[in-house]
Each structure stands twice: as structure tokens, then as C-alpha cells.
Amino acid sequence: MHRRNFIKNSALGTVGILYQPDFFFKENPLLGHGNKRYRLDTKWSQADVAKFPVNDCHEMVQDSKGRIILLTNETKNNVLIYDKAGKLLTSWGNEYPGAHGLTLFNENGTEVLFICDNNRHQVIKTTLDGKVLLTLDYPKETGEYSKAEEYVPTETAIAPNGDIYVADGYGKDFIIRYNSSGRYLNHFGGRGTEAKHLLNAHGICIDQRNQQQPCLIITSRQQNAFKRYSFEGVYMDTIPLPGAWVCRPVIKGDYLYAAVLQTNTQQGKQSGFVTILDKNHKVVSNLGGSAPHYADHKLEEMYQTIKYFQYPHDVCVDDEENLYVAQWNSGKVYPYKLTPVI
Amino acid sequence: MNKPLSFFLFVFSACLCNAQMPVQLAPPLLKYETVFFKHTTKVELKFAEAGTQIRYTLNNQTPTAKDQVYHQSIQISKSFTTLKAVVFGNGFLPSETVAVTFIKDGLKVKSVTQTEPAERFRGDGLNTLIDNKGGLSAINAGTWLGYQRDSVALNIVMERKQSVKSVLINCLMDQGSWVFLPLEIKVYVFDERQQSFQLAGEQILPATEQVTGAGCQPILVGLSKKITAEKIKIIIKGIQSIPEWHQGKGQPGWIFIDEIKLY
Numbered sequence: 001m002h003r004r005n006f007i008k009n010s011a012l013g014t015v016g017i018l019y020q021p022d023f024f025f026k027e028n029p030l031l032g033h034g035n036k037r038y039r040l041d042t043k044w045s046q047a048d049v050a051k052f053p054v055n056d057c058h059e060m061v062q063d064s065k066g067r068i069i070l071l072t073n074e075t076k077n078n079v080l081i082y083d084k085a086g087k088l089l090t091s092w093g094n095e096y097p098g099a100h101g102l103t104l105f106n107e108n109g110t111e112v113l114f115i116c117d118n119n120r121h122q123v124i125k126t127t128l129d130g131k132v133l134l135t136l137d138y139p140k141e142t143g144e145y146s147k148a149e150e151y152v153p154t155e156t157a158i159a160p161n162g163d164i165y166v167a168d169g170y171g172k173d174f175i176i177r178y179n180s181s182g183r184y185l186n187h188f189g190g191r192g193t194e195a196k197h198l199l200n201a202h203g204i205c206i207d208q209r210n211q212q213q214p215c216l217i218i219t220s221r222q223q224n225a226f227k228r229y230s231f232e233g234v235y236m237d238t239i240p241l242p243g244a245w246v247c248r249p250v251i252k253g254d255y256l257y258a259a260v261l262q263t264n265t266q267q268g269k270q271s272g273f274v275t276i277l278d279k280n281h282k283v284v285s286n287l288g289g290s291a292p293h294y295a296d297h298k299l300e301e302m303y304q305t306i307k308y309f310q311y312p313h314d315v316c317v318d319d320e321e322n323l324y325v326a327q328w329n330s331g332k333v334y335p336y337k338l339t340p341v342i
Numbered sequence: 343m344n345k346p347l348s349f350f351l352f353v354f355s356a357c358l359c360n361a362q363m364p365v366q367l368a369p370p371l372l373k374y375e376t377v378f379f380k381h382t383t384k385v386e387l388k389f390a391e392a393g394t395q396i397r398y399t400l401n402n403q404t405p406t407a408k409d410q411v412y413h414q415s416i417q418i419s420k421s422f423t424t425l426k427a428v429v430f431g432n433g434f435l436p437s438e439t440v441a442v443t444f445i446k447d448g449l450k451v452k453s454v455t456q457t458e459p460a461e462r463f464r465g466d467g468l469n470t471l472i473d474n475k476g477g478l479s480a481i482n483a484g485t486w487l488g489y490q491r492d493s494v495a496l497n498i499v500m501e502r503k504q505s506v507k508s509v510l511i512n513c514l515m516d517q518g519s520w521v522f523l524p525l526e527i528k529v530y531v532f533d534e535r536q537q538s539f540q541l542a543g544e545q546i547l548p549a550t551e552q553v554t555g556a557g558c559q560p561i562l563v564g565l566s567k568k569i570t571a572e573k574i575k576i577i578i579k580g581i582q583s584i585p586e587w588h589q590g591k592g593q594p595g596w597i598f599i600d601e602i603k604l605y
Contacts, residue, residue, distance in 0.1 A: 305391035
């Protein structure tokens, strides 16, 4: 080919790509803002739906072997374990009808799981292959509960020293702290009108990004906020996320990721998205949501813009910075995978 | 066409549709402090997504791709103006329509006393129902009085005796949160000669149908004859047994009200 013709052809080729209609990329659309943008893959899971169905996909974690562990309230297989490419490796669990919260903790070199079961009103600690190690019943020691039904735990977080924090996010919104063997230590949060109180304490995590001041970050979902507390339960401050029904905070590297179940103005209408905050608690990207905007250092109300998600319930960030999004009440869909775009 | 071939084409076209099914845009955010106003009010629309436009109408029609594009805040001065908005964008399905109706102030009311609301939903003070604040569809907006009981009574005293043609009650419907529209609203006027309240108008609402999401519903009750009144009593009856299709079936529903107007 003559060189001049070659240049002409390649230039045309470039123009051709630029003028591709929008739907060209719809199969794997690009989501997010700034340097936190991802390509969406809705067909990540290769599980056979006839053999390994899911109901609500509530939460996901990654173990040290790189496997992605999904918790669903489908009692045919409460736990599905995948590789990062979406191949189903194994499954277990038939006894968690209210499977909701899933936390992984490395206990002196051995990884263990903590499952919150809404229906059983219990927190269950298991091995990675499902052997039960410890069961925490409703916390009568607190003096706040008269029967198990009042206690509907949604999430756990485990401190570096092994202390277990349970968020009673669908019950009385208390955070109950136990030592590593399950002995009650103290409780805090609960409902009320002060800043230290919580409303729908749906999630909790340990934040060690600031080594000088590690803390707990706790969801107050109906208040559209995260709240920070010391490990002893002393309230520190609030991170307002106007409009967003945030689920649990998930920290990876400098960033905090959270599924937003729905937005305030579009409740009950599959209005979820995924939000990402930097280490200064500033929203930097919304996947399927509005471009974050601060006026006078105040975050403006956030909302869904494109209906890529229905009701996202959790985000798992793997060792390669890929995201996996599990959804509640969204037509029994398997999790989606999002790959970062550099 | 033989059966296997038509089946194959059906599956093939179904796959094709699935692959190319455009994703839907979400509706725009409506930003207003309250839908109730004295003289004029302003509403803003927001949608921070590149390559999209908000189009809107003020004539109660569903916006199409030919209607005006939103650029700046809209001033409303006429009562019962309904703003409808839709987002359009290349390669996406247009959003659902969002709508809000703005309501102008009515006759001067001196005071309203009402049945004690539930602890969690006490509105924003004694004058919640006449403070021109509300019309926000979130149950936790702080402007709603919430009741889980079969009936709610409102006692209204006007500034002076005057002619009243209709009564408006702004209600919330949010079935996901067990909030339903009332089943019946009755308006009574105090008759000085008889020293008792007399029925002056009523509104029976249609049976409860399943609706997703939350929205405000202003309910206007026309009074049967020309009425001059100073004291008015309104009795609102709620849903005592939630229908079969709802997770709360058989239990009493909630009534939420945030404002009343007399015209």
C-alpha cells in the first residue's frame, strides 16, 4: 500500500470509530467519573442457574486465594464461591434463610467468615468451607432486648484485635461489641435524635487508612450518611451522602466503595448506583449515578442517572481493583463485574 | 415456516433484542423547597449526566423529544401548575416522567388542631398543616404528620366567617412504606343555628391499587352548596386492612398529610 494512502485510510478508520453510534459499546458500557471509571460486565457469573440459583445477592468478599465469595438467601446454596473470571468453583450452606451480612477475617493466618442472618436473629462464624465455629444469639446482656425477634443483625466488622462488632441494622440500630470469643463488651448507637444515633445501621467496617486514628465507619442508611466512631464506640463525625441509601462501607486502598440501594426521591423504583469516596471522605465517582458536585464544601444531592443497576446491595473490590456488585430484589440476577479503565 | 426454523428465528431475535436493548435513563431530580406558595415559587431540575437533555411541559402533557429543553430554574405563579419532565439521551431509552403540582395559598386559617400523630411523624411544629411547607415525597422529609389509625380529625378555625367552596388535603402515597391514600374524606361545617357540625362535602376514593414508588396526591373536596363558615371539621378515614397483594396484608395502613387549603 502506498504510504499516503495508508495514512488516509487509517485516518478514516479513526473517524469511523469516533462516529460509532452510542449503542456500539452498550454491551460493556463505561460507568463513573474522573479516575474511577469502569467497564460493566453483566454476564460475569458462569453459574448454571438451574443448579445454583440465587435469590437476593447480599454481600461478597474475596479470600486470600483470590476467590470471590457470594452470600445469598437462597437456601439451596447460601454461599457460592467463584474465581475472578466468574467460574463457579464450589458452593455450600442450606441453613441461612436470612443470609445478609458477610465479613471475612484473617484470624492468625486462618480466614473465617461471619454471617448475619436476619431470619435466625443470629451471627454465625464459620470456616471458609462452612463449618460453624461460633454462634452469637440476640444480645440480652445489653438490657435493650426482650426477645430474639427484636434483633435483626445486618453486618459485622472485626477489629485487628479480634473484637466483633455487630450492627443491628434491621432491629434496634445498636452496635454490639464482643471480644473474639463472643463475650459481650459494650454497645452504642441505637435510635434517637442526637448525632451519635443511627437509623437503619445497615453496615459497618474498620477504617485503618489513618494509622494514627483507626476507627469504625457505620452506615445510617435512612439518614443517607456514614458515621465515624472510635473502637470504643465514641461518636466522632458524620459523612453526609445526601439522597443516597448507602449500604455497607467497603475500604480498599485509599478509597471507600458503597452500593447505594436506592435514592431518596425515587424510593421503591430500582434507583440504585455505586458511590466511591476518597480518603478525605469526598465522593469522586458515581457508577450509574450523578456526577458528584460540591458547593461550598457541601455535597449536593445525589441520584441515579442511568439504570444500569436496580438495587445494588454490596461492592467487593478484588486484588486487581475490579469491582463485583451484588444486588437485592433485582430479578435474582447474579453479581455484575466492573473492570477499571485506566 | 416449519417449527424448528421459526423457533430458531424466535430465539435468535430474542437474543438480538437482548444484546441491543438500550438502557433506560433515570428521571431528573426535581428541586423545590415546597409545592405550596403564596405569590410565586421556583423549581430547579437536575441531571448531571453528559450527553442528555431534560425536556419539560407545564400543560400536563407528557414531555416528548420536541418539548422545550430545560436550561434554568422555572418560575411558577399559577395555582395547580403541573410540571412534567423527562430525560432524553442518545442511545438510551427516555426516562420515566416525573411530575409535581404546585399549589397556591388559599383562605386565611387561624388555627388547626388535629388528632395526635405518631411519635416518629410529627411534622415540623404546631402549624404543620398550614405552614405552606411540604409536597415532598420522602416519608422522612420532616413535613408529614403520620397516622396508623382508622380515622384522623382536623379542626379548622378561620380568621373570619367567609365563603368556602372547596377543601384541599395533600396526602402521601408510598405503599412500600405502608402509606396509603385515604379511603374517604368528609368535610363538616359548624352551623351556628343548630350549634353542631353539618356534612358539607365528601370524597370517596377508588379502591387501592398497587403503585410502586412514592408520590404526593392533593385531594380536593368540593362543598355541596355555597357555604359560609368559620369552623370546619375534616374526618379522614384510612385503610384499616391492607389488601392481599401487599406484604402488610390485613394490618392497618398509614395516612400521611402535610397541608390543608381552603378555597
